Amino acid sequence: MKKGTIINDRDVTLRFIRRAIDETEELREHVVSFDKDEVLFEQGCNLHHLYLLLEGSVRLNRMNKDGTSLDLLTLENGHYVGLVAFATGNKSITSAIANEHTSALKIEQGEFEQYMNDHPRLSHPLQQLMVSNMTERFMKNVVLESKMHSLNKELEQEGEQLKKAYQQLEESHQKLVHQEKMATLGELVAGFAHEVNNPAAALLRSSEALKENFLNLEQSDPRAAIFSIGLDSEPLSSDEQRKRMIEIHNRFPWVAERSTIRKLAQMPDSAHKIIQENRKKIPIETLTQQFEAGKFIHNIQVASERIANLVRSLKSYSRQDNNEAEMMDIREGIKDTILILTNRLKFLDVTLDLKEIPSTCGKLGELNQVWTNIIVNACDVLENGGKLSISTYSEGDYKIVVAISDNGPGIPPEILPRIFEPNFTTKNQGAEFGLGLGLAISNEIIRQHGGFIKASNKEEGGACFKIILPVKDC
């Protein structure tokens, strides 16, 4: 059967039926007409008749459960309306509404057979129309099915893409949060550093001035001499001090107060000589006071220099001022990181072997987070006195290697492949202030720099992280 024949046939058949209706008085009485938007029947009613459209068109409309109404299809002349309900005897599943002025042949249930018998010349066209109606609807159904199938497929694909996009979004969100955290930290540090720098500078300068004031004394004056010795003195460990206090007791039998003995114990022999020589002329209290003054100025200078160094490192570590890629020496970043982590590294045996490496293009601040992260992880597993070694070297002209290894328990083999996965952690979350936020981010940072991280366990025990970075120009 060629496409289009059904319709052609339907037109022909319909014309024949129309003619039959025109000729037969009895049939003419069964022709009904509807105005635009007039309802032929309502959804859910029992249909007792069937319409054959002669002129105009009717749309089938279904009211869904959620309250939306949907136009299902439009029937034109030559189509039956109410066919399903009529054939099955069930309630109508749609409403039928006239689209325009429409006329139709209304066929009562039970009368259909009658028509067939009464008007034998109608029987064939009516049946033919019914078949063509059915065929047409079936074909439509097939097309719909296949359309739905491809739609479903598309939907699935889209869902998959959405999932991926979401995952990416999640990752970049985490990274953003982290970056934001680091940026905030950087901002805080920059402000803090500025605020601390001022008093630190004041301390340093004042102690310098104080020193000069004291040194203004006549250089031959034993007080000035002993002050200078105090300036150069280093504090003693308590064990040494105890030993020396016993010595002092023998050397200065005329000194009774323990506090004076302690002060004498902190002095080098050269200072003792000055005191012995001037015993008659200058009271010992004066000389010990001079020495103490020198010693305390020395302590102030050492302490304020420490503050200044810490602040400098903190500033360059966080690199708030510059988040652009630049030519940098990775070793500077490693040194800063170590200074920042002094508190954690205080009681570890840290070996630095930073060989000459070329400068490369990268974001120093981000790389510092990588070092921090790996070093803090090592600190967490090392006991006091544990060994941590950090080395840098270049492989060929284009590769920089940073190796960080410890002599701790190593990484359990079962988790070794997963440590760079996002959200992987063995620690209680929130317990530590996160300077390094997970190896996943470290991995990401290194990847963005065009390098990669390798984690392994050394044969002699302990974990080893190797970071390989390319040498490139900005």
Next chain:
Amino acid sequence: MEPQIYILVVEDELEVMDALVNDLEKFEDTFPVETANTSEEAKRVTEQIYESGGEVGLILCDHVLPGENGVDFLISLQSDDRSQKSRKVLVTGQAGLEDTIQAINNADLNYYIAKPWTREKLHEVVVDELTEYVIKQEYDPMKFMSVLDSIRLADVIRSGRITDR
């Protein structure tokens, strides 16, 4: 004769130790100050003090120390009758809440001084703790009135430790 009562300072940073000991100078004539840089050394020093017939009246201890930390050291002192009665003070900037709670519960910690300390605060705490120690050990209050809390010690005399002769 009453035993010599010592003050023990445990601190690993030498400059900080220097400053602490200097701030304790006022007490040195009555309570000799002993120092240690690690808890292990501190144990050795206390043992020496006990052997010489002395007592440790007050321990000022940093928390972050090489080897055993300050709180663990203070806890370990509780198992010895001689050091259990010593007054214990943490002088630190770094002990977290948990460590401190542990020290209070298990080491009978008497005070916590946050670094940086002030000389006034340090003196106040040392005076309070040593006064408490001297009263608890029922030593002659008169010997300590000029350096410690004289009013509290006078009150101890008043309620009958010493009388006319």
Next chain:
Amino acid sequence: MKLSIKQFYGLILGIIGLIIPFFLNIEGLSEAGHVALGIFFLAAAFWMLEPFPIYATSVLVIFLQVILLSKEGFLFQSATETYTPDSYTAFMGTLANPIIILFLGGFVLADAAVKYNLDKNLTRLLLKPFGTKPAFILLGLMVVTGLLSAFMSNTATTAMMMTVILPIIAQTDLKDPMRIGIALSIPFAANIGGIATPIGTPPNAVVIGALSQQGVNIPFGEWMILAVPLVIIMLIFAWLLLLFMFKPSTDTIALDMSGKFNKSKNALMLYGIFVITVFLWVTESFHGIKSAITALIPVVFLTLTGVVSKDDIRKLPWEVLWLVAGGISLGISMKSTGLAEWIVTSIDWSSFGTLMLILVFSAVAILMSNFLSNTVTATLLIPLAVSLATSGIAGEGFSLIIISLVIGVSASLAMMLPISTPPNAIAMSTGSLETRDMAKAGFAVGVMGIVVIVVYALFYWPLIIN
């Protein structure tokens, strides 16, 4: 136990002193007198150089007398021509001598007063009328201290007053000499105030105990009539002295007068018993109830009512009672063995006039008690004075009571050194004054004390006694 060199000499001297008389034959001294002399030497050496605590020496004295001199001892189980031994109960009985019981009553009262903060609250109440002018505050502090130490131990009074004055001293400028004045005023007033009543301080007990052995009974109230005027004069003198020596440089002193009397049932009971006891003591001459009997009232009723607990009783200064008992006990054998009389007769007293005697005894007592315990001083000197008076060698007008009073009062007026009395030691140990200040002021008080004592002994006491 480690002894200092001084203590070591004390130990050796004491032992030698005890033994030597056994190998000597002193003419005019009985056999028992030799033994008593040995015990006296030992006691003197031990008390003065203190190889042992003085209360321990006291019980040692009682013990030695029991085993060497009593009827039940090793040496004199029956009477000899020259010595009729006492029963051991005479020596041991000193531990329950009426004066000891009187002291016990005083201790219990004072202890309860401290327990319920009566002393502190009374101080605040009494200090109020003295205003804020430094001079009057100083006077107030001294009056209150003197008054309290008449009934409490001088030491406890001083310690309590320290809690009052230390905040004042802390407030005043470091350069203000008044700091020293205030710090000295308390021990001075406490030492002086202790003279005022029989229970004020142990030397009084030694005097009263020694007199009662001679059959002389001094009622509580009579002692006060004899002593209080002297106390008042001495307090006023000490006040003026301190004002003069340490002129206050501030205009006003703020005193913290906050505090509330304890109003619990026990405290009220204590207040009642306190008032009744003190009233009965002071009025002894009128109703004749012996002060030692009255002293049992606080002991009985404060323990019955639980105002004073078992722990409080344990904390009482029992060693002071032993110290006094030992002193009284030593007097018994010195007299009965004829030792005291021998000592007295071996010196030519007639070359001294009455004035001279009083002056010498007073000066020696003050000097000795500056270095020794006040009680020990009185204990060592009283037997001499007693035998001097009873033997009649010193001549007419040398009254037993007066010379005893001279010694008792003088023993309390020594306050030159921190070691002179515990109140001095407390004041010194606060670190607000130097020995130099104490020595200067203490010397002035001592000299003034001798003058006042001589004047009283010559003109005032004879009036009262006769």
